[in-house]
Amino acid sequence: MELKIIKTENKKAKPQGALGFGKYFSDHMFIMEYADGKWQNARIQPYQELHLQPSASVLHYAQGIFEGAKAFKTKDGKIRLFRLNDNLDRMNDSAERLCMPTFDKKFVYDAIKQLILIDEDWIPTDEGTALYIRPAMIATEPALGVHASKSYLMFVIVGPVGAYYAHGLAPVKLLVEEHYVRAAKGGTGGNKVIGNYAASMKAGENAQAKGYDQAMWLDAKYHRYVEEVGAMNIFFVMNGIVYTPALRGSILPGITRRSAIAILKSHGYKVRECNVDIRKVAEAAENGTLGEIFGTGTAAVISPVGLFGYKGKDYVVNGGNMGEISKMLYNELTGIQNGRLPDKHGWVDIIKE
Ligand SMILES: *Cc1c(COP(=O)(O)O)cnc(C)c1O
Numbered sequence: 001m002e003l004k005i006i007k008t009e010n011k012k013a014k015p016q017g018a019l020g021f022g023k024y025f026s027d028h029m030f031i032m033e034y035a036d037g038k039w040q041n042a043r044i045q046p047y048q049e050l051h052l053q054p055s056a057s058v059l060h061y062a063q064g065i066f067e068g069a070k071a072f073k074t075k076d077g078k079i080r081l082f083r084l085n086d087n088l089d090r091m092n093d094s095a096e097r098l099c100m101p102t103f104d105k106k107f108v109y110d111a112i113k114q115l116i117l118i119d120e121d122w123i124p125t126d127e128g129t130a131l132y133i134r135p136a137m138i139a140t141e142p143a144l145g146v147h148a149s150k151s152y153l154m155f156v157i158v159g160p161v162g163a164y165y166a167h168g169l170a171p172v173k174l175l176v177e178e179h180y181v182r183a184a185k186g187g188t189g190g191n192k193v194i195g196n197y198a199a200s201m202k203a204g205e206n207a208q209a210k211g212y213d214q215a216m217w218l219d220a221k222y223h224r225y226v227e228e229v230g231a232m233n234i235f236f237v238m239n240g241i242v243y244t245p246a247l248r249g250s251i252l253p254g255i256t257r258r259s260a261i262a263i264l265k266s267h268g269y270k271v272r273e274c275n276v277d278i279r280k281v282a283e284a285a286e287n288g289t290l291g292e293i294f295g296t297g298t299a300a301v302i303s304p305v306g307l308f309g310y311k312g313k314d315y316v317v318n319g320g321n322m323g324e325i326s327k328m329l330y331n332e333l334t335g336i337q338n339g340r341l342p343d344k345h346g347w348v349d350i351i352k353e
Pocket of ligand 1: 068192228230231232233252253254255256257296297298299
Protein backbone atom coordinates (compact mmCIF):
# COMPACT_ATOMS: atom_id res chain seq x y z
CA MET A 1 0.00 0.00 0.00
CA GLU A 2 1.17 3.49 -0.79
CA LEU A 3 1.38 6.18 1.89
CA LYS A 4 0.19 9.57 0.68
CA ILE A 5 1.55 12.66 2.44
CA ILE A 6 -0.44 15.87 2.61
CA LYS A 7 1.30 18.58 4.60
CA THR A 8 -0.44 21.37 6.43
CA GLU A 9 -0.28 24.99 5.29
CA ASN A 10 -1.13 26.24 8.77
CA LYS A 11 1.26 25.08 11.46
CA LYS A 12 -0.14 25.49 14.95
CA ALA A 13 1.58 27.45 17.71
CA LYS A 14 3.51 25.21 20.13
CA PRO A 15 2.24 25.04 23.71
CA GLN A 16 3.89 27.33 26.24
CA GLY A 17 4.51 26.33 29.85
CA ALA A 18 3.58 23.02 31.47
CA LEU A 19 2.62 20.34 28.94
CA GLY A 20 0.53 18.14 31.18
CA PHE A 21 -0.63 14.89 29.62
CA GLY A 22 -2.57 14.39 26.39
CA LYS A 23 -3.65 17.99 25.90
CA TYR A 24 -1.72 19.02 22.80
CA PHE A 25 -1.50 17.40 19.39
CA SER A 26 0.93 17.98 16.56
CA ASP A 27 0.25 19.34 13.06
CA HIS A 28 -0.30 16.00 11.34
CA MET A 29 -1.89 12.59 11.83
CA PHE A 30 -1.82 9.20 10.16
CA ILE A 31 -5.08 7.67 9.00
CA MET A 32 -6.25 4.74 6.88
CA GLU A 33 -9.62 3.22 6.10
CA TYR A 34 -10.84 -0.35 6.06
CA ALA A 35 -13.55 -1.17 3.53
CA ASP A 36 -14.32 -4.01 1.12
CA GLY A 37 -12.12 -6.32 3.16
CA LYS A 38 -8.91 -4.32 2.99
CA TRP A 39 -7.02 -1.37 4.43
CA GLN A 40 -6.77 1.50 1.95
CA ASN A 41 -6.27 5.21 1.44
CA ALA A 42 -3.40 5.43 3.94
CA ARG A 43 -2.20 8.97 4.39
CA ILE A 44 -0.45 11.43 6.63
CA GLN A 45 -2.61 14.53 6.62
CA PRO A 46 -3.12 17.70 8.67
CA TYR A 47 -4.51 16.94 12.16
CA GLN A 48 -8.25 17.35 11.73
CA GLU A 49 -11.72 16.28 12.79
CA LEU A 50 -13.11 12.89 11.87
CA HIS A 51 -16.37 12.62 10.02
CA LEU A 52 -18.60 9.88 11.38
CA GLN A 53 -22.26 9.03 11.05
CA PRO A 54 -24.17 9.29 14.35
CA SER A 55 -24.99 5.64 13.70
CA ALA A 56 -21.29 4.64 13.53
CA SER A 57 -21.10 1.44 15.54
CA VAL A 58 -18.16 2.49 17.75
CA LEU A 59 -20.39 5.19 19.26
CA HIS A 60 -22.95 2.63 20.36
CA TYR A 61 -21.14 -0.60 21.03
CA ALA A 62 -17.56 0.45 21.75
CA GLN A 63 -15.89 -1.59 19.04
CA GLY A 64 -12.67 0.36 19.41
CA ILE A 65 -9.10 -0.16 20.55
CA PHE A 66 -6.06 2.00 21.22
CA GLU A 67 -2.40 2.03 22.16
CA GLY A 68 0.05 4.35 23.90
CA ALA A 69 3.78 4.65 23.15
CA LYS A 70 6.45 7.33 23.33
CA ALA A 71 9.22 8.88 21.25
CA PHE A 72 12.08 10.92 22.72
CA LYS A 73 14.46 13.56 21.43
CA THR A 74 17.76 14.29 23.08
CA LYS A 75 19.56 17.59 23.07
CA ASP A 76 21.89 16.20 20.36
CA GLY A 77 18.88 15.87 18.02
CA LYS A 78 18.59 12.06 18.05
CA ILE A 79 15.05 10.71 18.00
CA ARG A 80 14.30 7.45 19.79
CA LEU A 81 11.23 5.22 19.64
CA PHE A 82 10.66 2.90 22.60
CA ARG A 83 9.30 -0.62 21.87
CA LEU A 84 6.72 0.55 19.34
CA ASN A 85 6.75 -2.89 17.71
CA ASP A 86 5.40 -4.37 20.94
CA ASN A 87 2.58 -1.84 21.00
CA LEU A 88 1.60 -2.70 17.43
CA ASP A 89 1.66 -6.44 18.22
CA ARG A 90 -0.59 -5.81 21.21
CA MET A 91 -2.90 -3.68 19.07
CA ASN A 92 -3.31 -6.50 16.58
CA ASP A 93 -4.14 -8.80 19.51
CA SER A 94 -6.78 -6.31 20.68
CA ALA A 95 -8.16 -6.13 17.12
CA GLU A 96 -8.59 -9.90 17.03
CA ARG A 97 -10.37 -9.89 20.39
CA LEU A 98 -12.94 -7.35 19.14
CA CYS A 99 -13.41 -8.94 15.68
CA MET A 100 -11.65 -5.99 14.05
CA PRO A 101 -9.23 -6.26 11.12
CA THR A 102 -5.54 -6.60 11.89
CA PHE A 103 -3.02 -4.50 9.98
CA ASP A 104 0.44 -4.79 8.48
CA LYS A 105 2.66 -3.94 11.42
CA LYS A 106 5.65 -2.89 9.35
CA PHE A 107 3.58 -0.54 7.20
CA VAL A 108 2.04 1.18 10.23
CA TYR A 109 5.40 1.31 12.04
CA ASP A 110 6.96 3.09 9.05
CA ALA A 111 3.99 5.44 8.76
CA ILE A 112 4.33 6.41 12.45
CA LYS A 113 8.06 6.95 11.93
CA GLN A 114 7.34 9.28 9.03
CA LEU A 115 4.67 11.12 11.01
CA ILE A 116 7.12 11.70 13.84
CA LEU A 117 9.83 12.92 11.47
CA ILE A 118 7.39 15.32 9.78
CA ASP A 119 6.32 16.70 13.18
CA GLU A 120 9.79 16.43 14.67
CA ASP A 121 9.70 19.98 16.04
CA TRP A 122 6.82 18.88 18.32
CA ILE A 123 9.03 16.49 20.30
CA PRO A 124 9.89 18.19 23.59
CA THR A 125 13.43 17.84 24.94
CA ASP A 126 13.14 18.75 28.63
CA GLU A 127 13.80 16.04 31.23
CA GLY A 128 10.70 13.92 31.79
CA THR A 129 8.97 14.96 28.56
CA ALA A 130 8.21 12.89 25.43
CA LEU A 131 6.14 12.75 22.29
CA TYR A 132 3.17 10.57 23.17
CA ILE A 133 1.93 8.34 20.34
CA ARG A 134 -1.73 7.36 20.36
CA PRO A 135 -2.81 4.81 17.72
CA ALA A 136 -6.53 4.02 17.68
CA MET A 137 -8.94 1.95 15.60
CA ILE A 138 -12.71 2.42 15.53
CA ALA A 139 -15.72 0.75 13.88
CA THR A 140 -17.47 3.12 11.48
CA GLU A 141 -20.25 1.13 9.85
CA PRO A 142 -23.48 3.18 10.04
CA ALA A 143 -25.64 0.39 11.42
CA LEU A 144 -27.23 -0.33 14.79
CA GLY A 145 -27.32 -4.10 14.54
CA VAL A 146 -25.01 -5.66 17.11
CA HIS A 147 -22.39 -7.27 14.88
CA ALA A 148 -18.81 -6.63 13.87
CA SER A 149 -18.60 -3.55 11.66
CA LYS A 150 -17.67 -3.88 8.00
CA SER A 151 -15.74 -0.60 7.96
CA TYR A 152 -13.08 0.89 10.23
CA LEU A 153 -10.76 3.83 10.65
CA MET A 154 -7.29 3.49 12.04
CA PHE A 155 -5.46 6.65 12.98
CA VAL A 156 -2.43 7.79 14.94
CA ILE A 157 -2.15 11.16 16.65
CA VAL A 158 0.94 12.39 18.49
CA GLY A 159 1.59 15.20 20.93
CA PRO A 160 4.10 16.50 23.48
CA VAL A 161 3.59 15.38 27.08
CA GLY A 162 5.19 16.25 30.39
CA ALA A 163 4.94 14.42 33.66
CA TYR A 164 1.77 12.30 33.90
CA TYR A 165 1.04 13.42 37.44
CA ALA A 166 0.92 17.10 38.28
CA HIS A 167 3.05 16.54 41.40
CA GLY A 168 5.69 14.49 39.55
CA LEU A 169 6.91 11.33 41.22
CA ALA A 170 5.18 12.05 44.53
CA PRO A 171 3.83 8.73 45.87
CA VAL A 172 0.13 8.16 45.25
CA LYS A 173 -2.57 6.98 47.67
CA LEU A 174 -4.63 4.01 46.58
CA LEU A 175 -7.98 2.73 47.76
CA VAL A 176 -8.45 -1.02 47.38
CA GLU A 177 -11.73 -1.39 45.47
CA GLU A 178 -13.80 -4.20 46.93
CA HIS A 179 -17.04 -3.76 45.02
CA TYR A 180 -16.41 -2.77 41.42
CA VAL A 181 -14.10 -4.86 39.23
CA ARG A 182 -12.10 -3.77 36.19
CA ALA A 183 -12.08 -7.06 34.35
CA ALA A 184 -12.90 -10.73 34.66
CA LYS A 185 -11.19 -13.69 33.06
CA GLY A 186 -12.70 -14.27 29.65
CA GLY A 187 -13.58 -10.58 29.31
CA THR A 188 -11.53 -7.86 27.65
CA GLY A 189 -9.23 -6.80 30.50
CA GLY A 190 -6.19 -8.27 28.77
CA ASN A 191 -6.66 -6.00 25.75
CA LYS A 192 -6.52 -2.25 25.28
CA VAL A 193 -10.16 -1.88 24.29
CA ILE A 194 -11.97 1.40 24.83
CA GLY A 195 -14.94 0.06 26.80
CA ASN A 196 -12.69 -1.01 29.68
CA TYR A 197 -11.95 2.58 30.59
CA ALA A 198 -15.51 3.91 30.81
CA ALA A 199 -16.30 1.02 33.13
CA SER A 200 -13.34 1.83 35.39
CA MET A 201 -14.07 5.50 36.08
CA LYS A 202 -16.58 4.98 38.87
CA ALA A 203 -14.02 3.33 41.12
CA GLY A 204 -11.47 6.07 40.40
CA GLU A 205 -14.02 8.75 41.30
CA ASN A 206 -15.04 6.91 44.46
CA ALA A 207 -11.42 6.71 45.53
CA GLN A 208 -10.91 10.40 44.86
CA ALA A 209 -14.06 11.38 46.76
CA LYS A 210 -12.53 9.63 49.78
CA GLY A 211 -9.22 11.47 49.46
CA TYR A 212 -7.23 8.81 47.57
CA ASP A 213 -5.75 9.21 44.10
CA GLN A 214 -6.72 5.95 42.41
CA ALA A 215 -8.34 2.56 42.86
CA MET A 216 -6.38 -0.65 43.35
CA TRP A 217 -8.25 -3.38 41.49
CA LEU A 218 -8.89 -6.85 42.86
CA ASP A 219 -9.85 -9.98 40.92
CA ALA A 220 -13.49 -10.37 39.90
CA LYS A 221 -14.10 -13.75 41.54
CA TYR A 222 -12.61 -13.66 45.03
CA HIS A 223 -12.10 -9.90 45.46
CA ARG A 224 -8.85 -10.82 47.05
CA TYR A 225 -6.04 -10.96 44.49
CA VAL A 226 -4.61 -7.66 43.26
CA GLU A 227 -4.80 -7.04 39.52
CA GLU A 228 -3.84 -3.49 38.59
CA VAL A 229 -3.90 0.11 39.76
CA GLY A 230 -5.90 2.66 37.77
CA ALA A 231 -4.62 1.98 34.24
CA MET A 232 -1.22 0.68 35.33
CA ASN A 233 0.30 -2.65 36.28
CA ILE A 234 1.40 -3.05 39.88
CA PHE A 235 4.44 -4.40 41.72
CA PHE A 236 5.03 -5.20 45.40
CA VAL A 237 8.34 -5.69 47.17
CA MET A 238 7.98 -8.00 50.16
CA ASN A 239 10.89 -9.51 52.05
CA GLY A 240 13.16 -8.26 49.28
CA ILE A 241 11.33 -10.25 46.58
CA VAL A 242 9.47 -8.42 43.82
CA TYR A 243 5.93 -9.68 43.15
CA THR A 244 3.60 -8.74 40.32
CA PRO A 245 0.24 -10.29 39.47
CA ALA A 246 0.57 -13.00 36.83
CA LEU A 247 -1.10 -12.27 33.49
CA ARG A 248 -4.08 -14.59 33.38
CA GLY A 249 -6.39 -12.87 30.97
CA SER A 250 -7.85 -10.06 33.06
CA ILE A 251 -4.66 -8.02 33.38
CA LEU A 252 -3.33 -5.77 30.63
CA PRO A 253 0.08 -7.09 29.50
CA GLY A 254 1.96 -3.83 29.99
CA ILE A 255 5.12 -3.18 28.02
CA THR A 256 6.50 -1.15 30.94
CA ARG A 257 5.67 -4.12 33.18
CA ARG A 258 7.63 -6.44 30.89
CA SER A 259 10.52 -3.96 30.71
CA ALA A 260 10.57 -3.54 34.50
CA ILE A 261 10.71 -7.32 35.00
CA ALA A 262 13.65 -7.58 32.58
CA ILE A 263 15.55 -4.76 34.30
CA LEU A 264 14.87 -6.19 37.77
CA LYS A 265 16.15 -9.61 36.69
CA SER A 266 19.24 -8.10 35.06
CA HIS A 267 19.96 -6.44 38.42
CA GLY A 268 19.70 -9.76 40.20
CA TYR A 269 16.32 -9.26 41.86
CA LYS A 270 14.02 -12.21 42.36
CA VAL A 271 10.79 -11.52 40.48
CA ARG A 272 7.70 -13.65 40.98
CA GLU A 273 4.67 -13.44 38.69
CA CYS A 274 1.91 -15.01 40.76
CA ASN A 275 -1.27 -14.28 42.68
CA VAL A 276 -0.80 -11.40 45.10
CA ASP A 277 -3.28 -11.64 47.99
CA ILE A 278 -4.23 -8.19 49.31
CA ARG A 279 -4.56 -9.63 52.82
CA LYS A 280 -0.94 -10.81 52.67
CA VAL A 281 0.11 -7.36 51.51
CA ALA A 282 -1.76 -5.74 54.43
CA GLU A 283 -0.11 -8.25 56.79
CA ALA A 284 3.31 -7.43 55.35
CA ALA A 285 2.61 -3.71 55.83
CA GLU A 286 1.82 -4.42 59.49
CA ASN A 287 4.77 -6.68 60.27
CA GLY A 288 7.31 -4.51 58.46
CA THR A 289 8.14 -6.83 55.56
CA LEU A 290 6.45 -4.68 52.90
CA GLY A 291 9.16 -2.68 51.16
CA GLU A 292 7.61 -0.82 48.26
CA ILE A 293 4.61 -0.74 45.95
CA PHE A 294 4.71 0.89 42.52
CA GLY A 295 2.69 1.08 39.34
CA THR A 296 4.12 0.82 35.81
CA GLY A 297 2.79 2.27 32.56
CA THR A 298 3.94 4.19 29.50
CA ALA A 299 2.40 7.48 30.62
CA ALA A 300 3.81 7.69 34.16
CA VAL A 301 6.68 5.15 33.69
CA ILE A 302 6.92 4.35 37.43
CA SER A 303 4.37 5.56 39.94
CA PRO A 304 5.36 4.96 43.57
CA VAL A 305 2.59 4.18 46.07
CA GLY A 306 2.84 5.88 49.47
CA LEU A 307 -0.28 4.48 51.10
CA PHE A 308 -3.21 2.17 50.49
CA GLY A 309 -6.58 1.93 52.17
CA TYR A 310 -8.16 -1.50 52.69
CA LYS A 311 -11.25 -2.37 54.73
CA GLY A 312 -11.35 1.01 56.42
CA LYS A 313 -7.69 1.03 57.40
CA ASP A 314 -4.81 2.97 55.85
CA TYR A 315 -1.45 1.28 55.38
CA VAL A 316 1.59 3.49 54.88
CA VAL A 317 4.11 2.11 52.37
CA ASN A 318 7.84 2.76 52.76
CA GLY A 319 7.19 5.68 55.12
CA GLY A 320 5.17 7.34 52.35
CA ASN A 321 8.30 7.75 50.24
CA MET A 322 9.48 6.53 46.85
CA GLY A 323 11.55 3.38 47.37
CA GLU A 324 15.01 2.47 46.10
CA ILE A 325 13.74 -0.10 43.58
CA SER A 326 11.19 2.37 42.19
CA LYS A 327 13.94 4.96 41.83
CA MET A 328 16.29 2.49 40.13
CA LEU A 329 13.59 1.44 37.65
CA TYR A 330 12.57 5.00 36.87
CA ASN A 331 16.19 5.95 36.34
CA GLU A 332 16.95 2.91 34.12
CA LEU A 333 13.80 3.10 32.03
CA THR A 334 13.99 6.83 31.36
CA GLY A 335 17.76 6.52 30.85
CA ILE A 336 17.31 3.87 28.16
CA GLN A 337 14.50 5.87 26.59
CA ASN A 338 16.36 9.15 26.34
CA GLY A 339 19.79 7.72 25.59
CA ARG A 340 21.40 8.56 28.92
CA LEU A 341 22.01 4.82 29.44
CA PRO A 342 22.97 2.10 26.93
CA ASP A 343 20.11 0.12 25.37
CA LYS A 344 21.27 -3.34 26.45
CA HIS A 345 17.89 -4.95 25.80
CA GLY A 346 17.42 -3.70 22.24
CA TRP A 347 14.25 -1.73 23.01
CA VAL A 348 15.10 1.50 21.27
CA ASP A 349 14.91 2.34 17.57
CA ILE A 350 16.90 5.47 16.73
CA ILE A 351 14.87 6.91 13.86
CA LYS A 352 17.03 9.98 13.41
CA GLU A 353 20.75 10.15 14.17
C1 LIG B 1 -1.92 0.64 28.91
C2 LIG B 1 -2.25 0.00 30.21
C3 LIG B 1 -1.27 -0.45 31.10
C4 LIG B 1 0.19 -0.21 30.91
O1 LIG B 1 0.70 -0.72 29.71
P1 LIG B 1 2.04 -0.11 29.12
O2 LIG B 1 2.26 -0.90 27.88
O3 LIG B 1 3.09 -0.34 30.13
O4 LIG B 1 1.80 1.33 28.88
C5 LIG B 1 -1.68 -1.13 32.24
N1 LIG B 1 -2.98 -1.32 32.51
C6 LIG B 1 -3.95 -0.88 31.69
C7 LIG B 1 -5.36 -1.15 32.05
C8 LIG B 1 -3.61 -0.20 30.51
O5 LIG B 1 -4.57 0.25 29.72
